Amino acid sequence: MERNDFSWMIGGAQGSGVDTSAIIFAKSAAQGGLRVYGNREYYSNIKGEHSYFRVRLSKDQIRSHVDTVDMLATFDDETAVRHAWEVRKDGAIIYDPSLGSNPIENIQTIEANVESRLYSKLDANGLPHTVDGVLEIARRNGVHIYAIPYLELLKKVGEQVGETSLSALTKMTNVMAVAASFALLDYPQDEVINAIRKQFKSKPKAAEMNVAMIAITYDYVREKYNGSFGYKLRTIPTTEKRILLRGSTTIGMAKILSGCRLQTYYPITPASDESEYLEAHENIDLEVMVDNELKSMKGAVTVVQTEDEIAAVTMAIGGALAGSRASTSTSGPGFSLMAEGMGWAGINEVPLVITLYQRGGPSTGLPTRHEQGDLRFALHTGHGDFPRIVLASGDLEEMFFDVTRSFNYAEKYQLPVVHIVDKAMANSDMTYKMFDPSLAKIERGLLIKGAVPGHEDGPFDRFKETATGVSPRPAIGTKGGIYWNTGDEHDEKGHISEDPLNRDMMMEKRMRKLDLAAEEIPLEEKVHFFGPKDAQITLVSWGSTKGAILDAMEALNAEGLSVNFLQIRLVQPFPTDYVKDVLSHAKKVIDVEMNYSGQLGGVIREMTCVPVERYIVKYNGRPMSSEEIYDAVKKIADGSAPNRIVLRNGA
Amino acid sequence: MERNDFSWMIGGAQGSGVDTSAIIFAKSAAQGGLRVYGNREYYSNIKGEHSYFRVRLSKDQIRSHVDTVDMLATFDDETAVRHAWEVRKDGAIIYDPSLGSNPIENIQTIEANVESRLYSKLDANGLPHTVDGVLEIARRNGVHIYAIPYLELLKKVGEQVGETSLSALTKMTNVMAVAASFALLDYPQDEVINAIRKQFKSKPKAAEMNVAMIAITYDYVREKYNGSFGYKLRTIPTTEKRILLRGSTTIGMAKILSGCRLQTYYPITPASDESEYLEAHENIDLEVMVDNELKSMKGAVTVVQTEDEIAAVTMAIGGALAGSRASTSTSGPGFSLMAEGMGWAGINEVPLVITLYQRGGPSTGLPTRHEQGDLRFALHTGHGDFPRIVLASGDLEEMFFDVTRSFNYAEKYQLPVVHIVDKAMANSDMTYKMFDPSLAKIERGLLIKGAVPGHEDGPFDRFKETATGVSPRPAIGTKGGIYWNTGDEHDEKGHISEDPLNRDMMMEKRMRKLDLAAEEIPLEEKVHFFGPKDAQITLVSWGSTKGAILDAMEALNAEGLSVNFLQIRLVQPFPTDYVKDVLSHAKKVIDVEMNYSGQLGGVIREMTCVPVERYIVKYNGRPMSSEEIYDAVKKIADGSAPNRIVLRNGA
Amino acid sequence: MALKLTDLKSDFHNDWCPGCGDFGILSAVQMALAEMNIDPSRMAVVSGIGCSGKTPHFLNTYGVHTLHGRSLPFATGVKLSNPNLEVIACGGDGDGMGIGAGHFVNSGRRNVDMAYIVYDNGVYGLTKGQASPTLKLGMKTKSLPLPNINQGINPLMLALAAGYTFVARGYAYDVRHLKDLIKKAVQHKGFAFLDVLQPCPTYNDILTKEYWQGEGLLDAAGRPMPRTYKLDITGYDGVVKTDDVGEMEEKIKQAMMKSFEFGDRTPIGVFYQNERIPTYEERLGARMPTYRDNPPGEQEIAGQDGRPLATVQKLLDELRVN
Amino acid sequence: MALKLTDLKSDFHNDWCPGCGDFGILSAVQMALAEMNIDPSRMAVVSGIGCSGKTPHFLNTYGVHTLHGRSLPFATGVKLSNPNLEVIACGGDGDGMGIGAGHFVNSGRRNVDMAYIVYDNGVYGLTKGQASPTLKLGMKTKSLPLPNINQGINPLMLALAAGYTFVARGYAYDVRHLKDLIKKAVQHKGFAFLDVLQPCPTYNDILTKEYWQGEGLLDAAGRPMPRTYKLDITGYDGVVKTDDVGEMEEKIKQAMMKSFEFGDRTPIGVFYQNERIPTYEERLGARMPTYRDNPPGEQEIAGQDGRPLATVQKLLDELRVN
Ligand SMILES: Cc1ncc(C[n+]2csc(CCOP(=O)(O)OP(=O)(O)O)c2C)c(N)n1
Ligand SMILES: Cc1ncc(C[n+]2csc(CCOP(=O)(O)OP(=O)(O)O)c2C)c(N)n1
Ligand code: SF4
Ligand code: SF4
Ligand SMILES: [Mg+2]
Ligand SMILES: [Mg+2]
Secondary structure (H helix, E strand, O other), X not given: OOOOEEEEEEEEEOOOOHHHHHHHHHHHHHHOOXXXXXXXXXXXXXXXXXEEEEEEEEOOOOOOOOOOEEEEEOOOHHHHHHHHHHEEEEEEEEEOHHHOOOEHHHOOOOOXXXXXXXXXXXXXXOOOOEHHHHHHHXXXXXXXXXXXXXXXXXXXXHHHHOOOOHHHHHOOHHHXXXXXXXXXXXXXXXXXXXXXXXXXXXXXXXXXXHHHHHHHHHHHHHHHHOOOOXXXXXXXXXXXXXXXXEHHHHHHHHHHHHOEEEEEEOOOOOOHHHHHHHHHOOEEEEEEEEOOEEEEEEEEOEEEEOOOHHHHHHHHHHHHHOOOEEEEEEEHHHHHHOHHHHHHHHHOOOOEEEEEEEOEOOOOEEOOOXXXXXXXXXXXXXXXXXXXXXXXXXXXXXXXXXXXXXXXXXXXXXXXXXEEEEHHHHOEEEEEEOOOHHHOOOOOOOEEOOEOOOOOOOXXXXXXXXXXXXXXXXXXXXXXXXXXXXXXXXXXXXXXXXXXXXXXXXXXXXXXXXHHHHHHOOHHHHXXXXXXXXXXXXXXXXXXXXXXXXXXXXXXXXXXXXXXXXXXXXXXXXOHHHHHHHHHHOOOEEEEEOOOOOHHHHHHHHHHOOOOOEEEEEOOOOOOOHHHHHHHHHHHXXXXXXXXXXXXXXX | OOOOEEEEEEEEEOOOOHHHHHHHHHHHHHHOOOEEEEEEEOOOOOOOOEEEEEEEEEOOOOOOOOOOEEEEEOOOHHHHXXXXXXEEEEEEXXXXXXXXXXEXXXXXXXXXXXXXXXXXXXXXXXXXXXXXXXXXXXXXXXXXXXXXXXXXXXXXXXXXXXXXXXXXXXXXXXXXXXXXXXXXXXXXXXXXXXXXXXXXXXXXXXXXXXXXXXXXXXXXXXXXXXXXXXXXXXXXXXXXXXXXEEHHHXXXXXXXXXXXXXXXXXXXXXXXXXXXXXXXXXXXEEEEEEOOEEEEEEEEOEEEEOOOHHHHHHHHHHHHHOOOXXXXXXXXXXXXXXXXXXXXXXXXXXXXXXXXXXXXXOOOEEOOOOOOOOHHHHHHOOOOOOOOEEEEOOOHHHHHHHHHXXXXXXXXXXXXXXXXXXXXXXXXXXEEEOOOHHHOOOOOOOEEOOEOOOOOOOOOOOOOOOOOOOOOEEOOOOXXXXXXXXXXXXXXXXXXXXXXXXXXXXXXXXXXXXXXXXHHOOHHHHEEEEOOOOOOEEEEEOXXXXXXXXXXXXXXXXXXXXXXXXXXXXXXXXXXXXXXXHHHHOOOXXXXXXXXXXXXXXXXXXXXXOOXXXXXXXXXXXXXXXXXHHHHHHHXXXXXXXXXXXXXXXX | OOOOHHHHEOOOOOOOOOOOOHHHHHHHHHHHHHHHOOOHHHEEEEEOOOOHHHHHHHEOXXXXXXXXXXXXXXXHHHHHHOOOOEEEEEEEHHHHHHHOHHHHHHHHHHOOOOEEEEEEOOEEOOOOOEEOOOOOOOOXXXXXXXXXXXXXXXXXXXXXXXXXXXXXXXXXXXXXXXXHHHHHHHHOOOOEEEEXXXXXXXXXXXXXXXXXXXXXXXXXXXXXXXXXXXXXXXOOOOEOOOOOHHHHHHHHHHHHHHHHOOOOOEEEEEEEEOOOOOOHHHHHHHHOOOOOOOOOOXXXXXXXXXXXXXXXXXXXXHOEOO | OOOOHHHHEOXXXXXXXXXXXXXXXXXXXXXXXXXXXXXXXXXEEEEOOOOHHHHHHHEOOEEEEOOOOOHHHHHHHHHHHOOOOEEEEEEEHHHHHHHOXXXXXXXXXXXXXXXXXXXXXXXXXXXXXXXXXXXXXXOOOOOOOOOOOOOOOOHHHHHHHHOOOEEEEEEOOOHHHHHHHHHHHHHOOOOEEEEEEOOOOOOOOOOOHHHHOOOOXXXXXXXXXXXXXXXXXXXXXXXXXXXXXXXXXXXXXXXXXXXXXXXXXXXXXXXEEOOOOOOHHHHHHHHOOOOOOOOOOOOOOEOHXXXXXXXXXXXXXXXXXX
């Protein structure tokens, strides 16, 4: 696969600043007008285990990572031995020469099976079980190896700025790896300095030390490796205002915008970042029209850390009953605990938004790794039949605007909405054109607050049968709106009823709302279709595979293998007619999913009876790269592969 | 629909002995060689709300109730006004004449909407809003109305046996309704007396009083209504040993037989009856071969009432790890709370049996009513992909023998098994030929107890990759078997591992076991096929609809409309090839289900892509009658009905 | 306009067993609410599942009959969404201290300004009489095939350990006294826990009305001596009056010791009360100045045509890279 | 053959943060188990989820790393299935008293013969330092953006209220003392609860090792005075010695009062112990004579060819109608 872009990786022990340095790298590039896509991999651990961050840059739109690394920046031994294999011919590895002779067996955090795989490769090449041994293989594969004597250079910085504390100096090691990378790429030093200054806005001393460090690193690299690395990185002037958005920030911000005023949560990776963002931004800015004038005011989002996810979901429901837009965010194990609460929201027609951050399952699974394995569960959470909406976002922009949609659906159709996102999106960063928040429109449906117009005292028919199934809904506290909620089947006032006729009426009323939703929700919110109408291959998928698929699709189409892509966003109510139409006319359908069983494929078969027979799946916890998809599609297209391809890339 | 059998109903306030009297009725008939099918309907209430019991009798095999009542035995006003409408022309109503003038509005337990429906019928007939008014309509419809002056007769009994306490006497009212019924049917008085004596084995005084009551009732009826009721009930001599089995007893007994030694539960209707049965029979009889001789010994089933269903499922898992056959029984809300635990059992390959008694959902729903609405949830409980087996029984005999199968599957394939039954089965009674428990065979798979043969000290590869996916499993406490469990992805020893290659191996190992199960489980355990191979109509269904479908099918075939029936028992792994073969060759497929959305239909479409387009569904909380199915099939067959028929019978 | 008792009664049919202690509690609740004259439409009664769980249906206020064991988080959600409402949670002992024990403990930590009434009958009524967490070890009610195999919990002690700022016990058939306790619990600033001894004549034949009213416990004159006595009459004072931590600890200790008394002399009344501890709403208010006056449930979130009132432009600007 | 410390160590890589108090607890567990010389294959260590939850992987015994908050019911299942095994449950404070609080309370009622060690660090370690249920109101650890909004639970008091028959506290860095406590807990007949003060240097910068060892609390000579002191040294005796209910209540009261002490003088040691209360297994044994000798997990259930050993013919015969 040809690449017109650049892929950089940095790694190190959890807690050693990998994330910060990658963000500085990404921002420096983005500042210069490059498009950025970054994502992070880490263990379920606090300190010490290996984590790494990939940043991909391009002048064009990119939306995913690639497996091949153009430049690997390391400052510890583990990163070098783990990732050297991923660097392409003509690529580069930056490393600390003082670690070269480190024996691999001394690296505690490498699993036994990974270690033995390394040894057999080294043995096959007759090389020692050391960092140098691994780098030697890379060198033989045509990779440039750049030694950066971090400590030496840092001491120089220390001399220059008058800092003698070694620990203060070594804190800069990771950013030095960034500086060395940019220096090798001949990227304007000013952009890096700029990014550093912004990053350390509140710590001017650290900023200045880093600035000095950058200069020294650039000098060293220029002197020692002058121009030896083939790839040059140039800024690209642009007038487009851009943001570098992180997945875990996205939804929190959108919830503020969308009017979410009660968020409950129980800590869980990777969902809780969102709640913590909300907590940190609990006092919010409002622009309210007073006497025809926009006035700035303050409001607040109440965020409650609960004792468990059962409390989180039921507390959010309570909040919704009392008139708040309320939601909770969680991941697999927490979501499993919410099954009963969701059913209660279903039978009581409560607008509830659950943001589900999928991660590797089942059970605790791979808590910090990626998977899209909860679709079927989200469609069928809880016993019995009740209506729900399941919406899946495919990238950060969709995530942002889908939040408003989720709350709107929840209130218009008075039901629980599961907004599905995933670890890959939560832990990725991407440049976007500045969002226009005014595109978000709030629709609260038949909510009544304050007082029921024209209603006398006495109970209110909250669950009144209507043609659409939706009935006016007073918030608790509304004058004239007294009614009851119960998890039991109930009559129009909400009182328990076991009468069979009432039961039928209520079941039908509730389920009917899904027909309404299916009818009202515009097609653009249900599906996205990309690529040529007639194509040799039709890819169908959902969620965060979108980016990698689009990137692969572009490459395939550019090569003449015509591919299109149907992204399913609304999984319940399912856009049956449209999907059936597209897929039954498609030449070759391939379902692409980040789970073992091809869950969406099953849903499509169930809803359309189109026999989806080809699958590209992945379940090793690492997101799909566009290269993997590209390769797999090609193999299926030319018939050289079975109908089910399992992708296995990723470290 | 022609009937060659007899349908009897008794009703009364919860707590007034409806159940006991119905059982006496059923046993009296069964003793005389009649086949019996009985089922009970009741409110989610302890005392006072209306409940009723239907008993159907026949000389032939019957497996379900019919809607039409041949004889309604009442001893309160509510039963008369609620059920008089269900009695067929030429049928009978027994009532207490002293209640005839009772105004309906005085009956507190009748819901407002039921009351207004009654009024409009009475008004249309120009009748008063009283019991008499309702009975008058019945009379006009050709129903025989038999007044039984309960109190008067009871006082006579009192005089005869020397009992003056009125409350002691009125305790017999319900059984007197039974006696009156049998007297009208001219059924041998001795059979009734016999049944009474057995019922009151431990209360000889009550028995004698009841015997006296029976004689007096028989005399009164003979004198007053001599031969006026057309239907006579005769005993049918049989040499077949028969039992009258109750659903809630069935599984408990089968668990004892199947070696279940730890049962955990949290009280819930209708599941907890089973656990209470087990508790009452905790000390069990064993027959152990000692020195080639069968010796009688004692064993025990430990039953633990837990603090909630999360504890129930996780405690059962703990028990299974330590070598017990362990299970938990629950219903919808409890099952919803077990989602997380089930995933843990899945990833740790723990043999766990969950007995799921479905009831009306969603949420608390209709807690004492029937539904089969949990199929989809049982197939997808818990986040992520993990293997499970889902087995659904169709009648009490299947329930009994499926218990052993469930434990065998759980241990052979080392995974959670959801054994699905439902309220209709739990609360039904049916005569069967005496079961042969020696048909049950226990298979424990690769369980190691005591010591790992030939294994030295040191950790054991509990999750060793194997061709089948199943690995030897030491119970905790086994010498040489030390290993770890974790909900995280793990290596062969059970230690946490985030390595992608290990992950793939483990996912594939686990999921592969389903292929093995699909291969090994005989077809007879997966499906049942009834009726002619080629038929105009193929019914497909699962669970307790079986009885009503078979009864309807027999009637339809007798009339010349050829119908066959595919009962799906094993829903996961799904018998795809067989079902696809049958359904794709069927002329007209109708999916029959006790839930709103036709859940099995969806599964069939998903697995086979056969477009199941016709549905007979019901979700009003009352089980399907064979008549309803009969009628609906006929309508679909002659094209006079839409593709989806909703059944709505039942009070 | 003062509320009448009938204003608080819904016309939903009550199907508790004849003689059930729940009737006493319901009356006391109705009387208390009427006397406090709280607008029924500004009030929510939130219950769990059980016989007791049906309570909201019998009251003419917003009623939320939730899930088994979950009344507290539901109620907390309602209250935090709109702290201007009066919220009362209620439910059974199984509901509250069995399946709901986790919420019971953790709600104590929060101190949301609500009241929680537990109908303590020693059994799981609605599922036909299994032992509840308050039933003592070895007790065999008529509904149990075997004596209770678990130790019983002391709800008052548990509440004190969990941090409730009002801990009291009432008796279902002493309706007037109970009514006063309910008023105190509702008016208490903070989370108030009220355990009510509730005879279940259908399943619990040990802790019956007769038992509490002194059956078999006769004074010299042969008259039955009630087994409950009122704390305040004995001069007991459970109220914390200063911010002194020492005083608080003293009062907690005193209440704990009192809570050991059970059986022939069972205290009813307020065991402990402390309004010196800020409520959760006050703590939220300290962080979010607009919380009280413009709470989540009452905030306007959209203007004309659905335009969001919240602006996130500043937050987006923070993410700008060029 | 006596066990060596190394016999109890697994070779699974330990990834706790440098300086984590968990290391102290792990060492103490290993030392205690080695000294008690329990066959590792007749032992199970059952944990919840959290940093602490990884413990079983580091021990060479059967290890069950369960779900967040569920260690107790899992452990109970193992133990009741085979009461001849030694079962130890362990986990974090969030695990045990947050999401697991319901099991915590109800396990106290059961009194199964196990030990439960809580790693009490005031934070949710593995999810990056959110406040745990034991963190006190208003504390702001470095991991928190705002001071803790909830009151902290007193684990010892909660355990006493729940009915634990052994209640103790240890300190992670006093490994020898902790080891002795663990031995006592394991050897206790009944359910033993052991709360361990566990510094989390990564997230909790308040209750640190330095804090417990007396930082800023100097004696006259300017030496730091440790903030923990050993109960037994003071002559405190928490052991119930008779079947007298009065003695039991006295000891519970004494322990509760002791449990108020926290901060500058924090007692460690055994607060309460009562072996007079029958264990759950004893209660089961009283009902089922074969329970102990032939427990669920060890019962044979099938003979040759899978023939069930249990016979239900008598039960079926009861259902005969003709
Ligand atoms: C999750 C769940 N499990 C079990 C039940 C069944 N259930 C209904 S009421 C009840 C117990 C009621 O006991 P308690 O809370 O003491 O209330 P009471 O009936 O005594 O007032 C149970 C277990 C349920 N509704 N939901
Ligand atoms: C149901 C569920 N919710 C949330 C989580 C995420 N989670 C993992 S560890 C943890 C908290 C750990 O805190 P604690 O129990 O105190 O243990 P520590 O890490 O401090 O030892 C949480 C919330 C989970 N694994 N499962
Ligand atoms: S079962 Fe007990 S608690 Fe329930 S209504 Fe009847 S008497 Fe009351
Ligand atoms: S986060 Fe805290 S508790 Fe967890 S390993 Fe690190 S120091 Fe220990
Ligand atoms: Mg109760
Ligand atoms: Mg902790």
